[in-house]
Amino acid sequence: MAGSAPLSGPSGGVALVASGSARGEQQISNDQLGQRVDTNDEWIRTRTGIQARRICGPDQSLSGLAADAGREALSMAGWDADSLDLVLLATSTPDDLFGSAPKVQALLGARNAVAFDLTAACSGFLFALITASQFLRTGAMRRVLVIGADQLSSWVDWDDRRSCVLFGDGAGALALEACPADQDGLLGFQMRSDGSRGECLNVPQSRDRRPLVDGSSHQGGHYEPIQMIGQEVYKFAVREVPAILKALLQDTATSADQLDWLLLHQANQRILDAVADRFAIPHSQVLTNLANYGNTSAATIPLMLDEAVRDGRIQPGHRIASSGFGAGLSWGAALLRWQGPS
Numbered sequence: 014m015a016g017s018a019p020l021s022g023p024s025g026g027v028a029l030v031a032s033g034s035a036r037g038e039q040q041i042s043n044d045q046l047g048q049r050v051d052t053n054d055e056w057i058r059t060r061t062g063i064q065a066r067r068i069c070g071p072d073q074s075l076s077g078l079a080a081d082a083g084r085e086a087l088s089m090a091g092w093d094a095d096s097l098d099l100v101l102l103a104t105s106t107p108d109d110l111f112g113s114a115p116k117v118q119a120l121l122g123a124r125n126a127v128a129f130d131l132t133a134a135c136s137g138f139l140f141a142l143i144t145a146s147q148f149l150r151t152g153a154m155r156r157v158l159v160i161g162a163d164q165l166s167s168w169v170d171w172d173d174r175r176s177c178v179l180f181g182d183g184a185g186a187l188a189l190e191a192c193p194a195d196q197d198g199l200l201g202f203q204m205r206s207d208g209s210r211g212e213c214l215n216v217p218q219s220r221d222r223r224p225l226v227d228g229s230s231h232q233g234g235h236y237e238p239i240q241m242i243g244q245e246v247y248k249f250a251v252r253e254v255p256a257i258l259k260a261l262l263q264d265t266a267t268s269a270d271q272l273d274w275l276l277l278h279q280a281n282q283r284i285l286d287a288v289a290d291r292f293a294i295p296h297s298q299v300l301t302n303l304a305n306y307g308n309t310s311a312a313t314i315p316l317m318l319d320e321a322v323r324d325g326r327i328q329p330g331h332r333i334a335s336s337g338f339g340a341g342l343s344w345g346a347a348l349l350r351w352q353g354p355s
């Protein structure tokens with residue numbers, strides 16, 4: 014599915030105004046993980062680029078992280094929480110199975126905003142950004158907060174060295190505002206899903222039948238920890254991410270040398286480098302903070318974006334090609350133009 018031009022209807026622009034982020038308060042190094050599983054710093058660093066990850070402390074929660082990131086974005090934008098029309102939370106790890114966005118809305122005091130969750134694992138933030146943008150383009154809404162947040166530490170099998178070394182907890186937020194079409198900050202997008210390959214990476218439910226009343230039963234169960242076939246996910250990423258980025262660049266008539274930044278889902282430094290090399294994008298233009306956080310799922314893209322905005326690497330007018338990929342399987346890409354606060 015491509016989306017650079019709407020099929021019909023009004024078509025305003027979407028301004029990328031401000032960002033924020035939050036992270037788990039406990040920093041766990043590779044060496045520390047070696048206390049738990051048979052691994053070591055050298056293996057993790059050379060195979061993934063990860064040096065440490067941030068894990069939520071006892072008083073932190075998914076909703077709290079998401080609200081902290083959202084507050085930072087509101088503050089950068091200079092917006093009152095009351096002015097928001099929508100709080101869209103991309104997460105696969107809500108505090109509440111019914112969704113955590115309303116809790117985040119309450120924590121922010123965004124009394125006029127509708128709030129709901131969107132689940133698409135590591136593609137969740139990009140899918141949420143694209144979804145929220147539709148409300149802004151049509152004029153149905155004016156101001157939106159999109160948050161990507163995940164607390165994967167609650168769902169990792171901490172005795173499985175093949176997966177536990179990869180993940181961490183974080184949140185990132187982006188404040189979006191309707192704007193004239195010629196100032197549009199979402200220049201194009203692509204989205205894909207392939208559920209037939211979903212078992213490469215999932216959090217499956219264990220189900221059993223339990224008696225309900227005479228002659229009837231109900232299903233009960235619980236979720237298992239994260240299961241991942243790492244090599245399959247790796248192959249998927251290095252095949253599909255370049256393909257979807259190529260489609261994005263073609264669709265928007267953009268060449269790789271017109272990009273200021275490549276902002277990929279932070280899963281593995283080798284994946285980032287392989288994708289950059291396919292487009293001959295210098296590694297200095299590839300945004301990465303994987304070393305400090307590992308894979309924070311829906312949070313990686315906005316967390317990285319926020320750090321690069323705050324340290325001045327991303328400037329108003331910069332063009333950013335972004336791609337998210339992961340469980341589902343799902344993957345997507347978007348060409349963004351950063352505006353910043355006015």
Ligand code: UT7
Binds near residue numbers: 052175308
């Ligand atoms: O959002 C998407 C999330 N998932 C991903 O992005 C995962 C993508 N996949 C990857 O990043 C890589 O496949 C991994 C980093 C997960 C694994 O790297 P790999 O180069 O594919 O390693 P491997 O699975 O082929 O394992 C190589 C060896 C095995 O030992 P043997 O069988 O060759 O003796 C593993 O048992 O490395 C061993 N190993 C480890 N050793 C030390 C696996 N995990 C570890 C570990 N420490 N943590």
